[in-house]
Amino acid sequence: MVLAIVAQVLYSTGIYDSWRDSRSVDRACGGMLAQGELDTALESSELRAKSLELDDGYLAHCLVLRADSGRNGSLEMSLRWSSTKPSALETFPRSFDITNGVRGQAAPLGKGWPGIVRNGEFPGVQIALDCHNDRNKALVAYGSFAPPGGAPSGSAADLAGLGRVTAETAQKAAAKHGCQASGGERLTDVTLPPYGPKPDPTKPLDQSQGSCAALRGLAPTATQNGVPQAMEFPADAQAPQVNCYLATSSQKPGYGLFAFYGASAKAVRAGGVPSSLKTPDEPRDYAWATAKCPQSTEPADFLITRLTEVNGNGVTYPVPHYSPDFANTALKAFVDNEAKQRGCTDVRMTAEP
Template sequence: MGIAALTLYSTGAYASWRDQRSLDSACDGTLAQGGLDAALNSTHARARADDPDYLASCLINRPDTRQHGGALQIRLRWSNQSATLAALAPFGQNANGVKGQAAPLGSGWPGVIRYDGTAQVVVALDCQNAKGKALLAYGDLIRWPEDAEATGPVLTGLGRVTTETAQKAADKYGCLAKGGTRLTHVSEPTPPRSMAPRSLATAQGSCTGLRGIAGQAAEAGVPDAVAYPEDTDTPQVNCYLFTPDKKPGYGLYAYYGALAKDFQSSDSLEHTDDYASATAHCPRSAQEAVFVLYRLYDRETDSYPVTHYSDQFARAALKTFAAHEAKLRGCTGVHLASSP
């Protein structure tokens, strides 16, 4: 072996060159590397092709993943292709306490972040030149970098990698889409044990529209609420109504665009007894928006915090929630489905 080659191997330069090449070609050449250092808490990463069921998919990890963690997966798909079981799985958590929660990414991005031990960012870019079609990008932090000192930078890095890869992929595949600005801070959804419900009568953000039925909510056993930042770009909106003993009793969800389509293709409502649903037509998408209210189950106590489900209250709350959401986004024709 030549002296130059020996030098490359002995100094690790060859490994670094090889790993950088793997990043440059990852996810069909669409992997955006901004934010990657923060997501993995390392300046050194490598990638390889991953799941063949997607338009493109890649696994990125640190060379020392086994010792310190730090691995993420990026997957891309078109909204007009059947969603995989992995893409539909989060919808099945909606009636399980607050496990179905997601917070908006912010900065103008049509995306959400889910965080429940593991972290996932989902971005849905509508193709302006192909109505009814969107590019979806999923960023999953499948192994947390254990040497990271704070959560915020890691989640923000994951958000940057996912959003910027989505935009880069849209450009590559001919999807004329408008994303947001560079993410500088991503707020995680509130951990269940840290939730601090406030009176629904003074609720802000995603629960604002329900303030007018605060009296009915109190009579139904859910006087308080946990809300999320109001964001008209996010494809998923949550509002949770809480009992006086700080247990989530009802969960309200709004889905838009590609996420609404995926929700409707899932079977999450088929395994739930106590819920109400509605739809509306929105100007940004050919896909109907979907609004759902669930009575929530508490896994810690194996019981329902709201003992008696009120269909009358559920439909009133959902109608109010959907009407407020529709007004914010210019949607029309809110229609409540018949009771299940």
């Protein structure tokens, strides 16, 4: 009778539910999910978690939700080796229809972390920790706000919390699986990519200081080719993906330059050449390059492509005429600068990645 009374008290007061929720978070993602910043990311200390279906080769995949009813907030985390194909969640924000404006943009995570932050349907953070004891491997963590709750309020604190959860989870998973890797400093803030569907303020190309800085000397030539402006991101030699956009005088992105390193480069090659670059009735308006970089055995990939604009009139080009000479010159300047910053060698212009 005493046991029955105790059980009734536990159920009726919610103590059992709270214990069960806490246990589910402890077990989340095989016990590798870092919990220290979950309450900041989801704006609640009342959380519960559940395992999600694992894609082939994934180490873990889980979802954390707010347990307090009627409140938004859920965070999805996946862990994999770089040799494993990325999931749809991880690839959708870049989906490799990158010829459509600034879709696929990635901003560096910063603070010495080999990571990026994306602003897709929900904000997401990707970190790829290269294993110093095995240069063929990297531990890839992808954390994002996700359905059903999404981001609690979209605050700066939420986003910084997401960054710290992803970073600490990556380190925890790497240590558990014998991947000796280096992280960065504590993430005090995380900044989303700034460019949305509407034109955003740009800067003259010759004033670039970030990811487009290598193209400053090409400003006169860029102006002649219809792209006098730059849409850029902070320079960061740790980011596994680098974006630079050359924009028209009306602030529309006309050319996109991209660099992919390590696990990101491997994911690009695994996905093949973007279908948007292989349209039979369109001219070839892109160029590739590769290089060997010391951080990974994976070759780095670099791309420049003319961008499209999708509107009520269908698909149009902010830059009406693609110039192979300008594209190759711009790509070479971009690649040479990236290679210098990262110690890469054997730069080669190539037809495909």
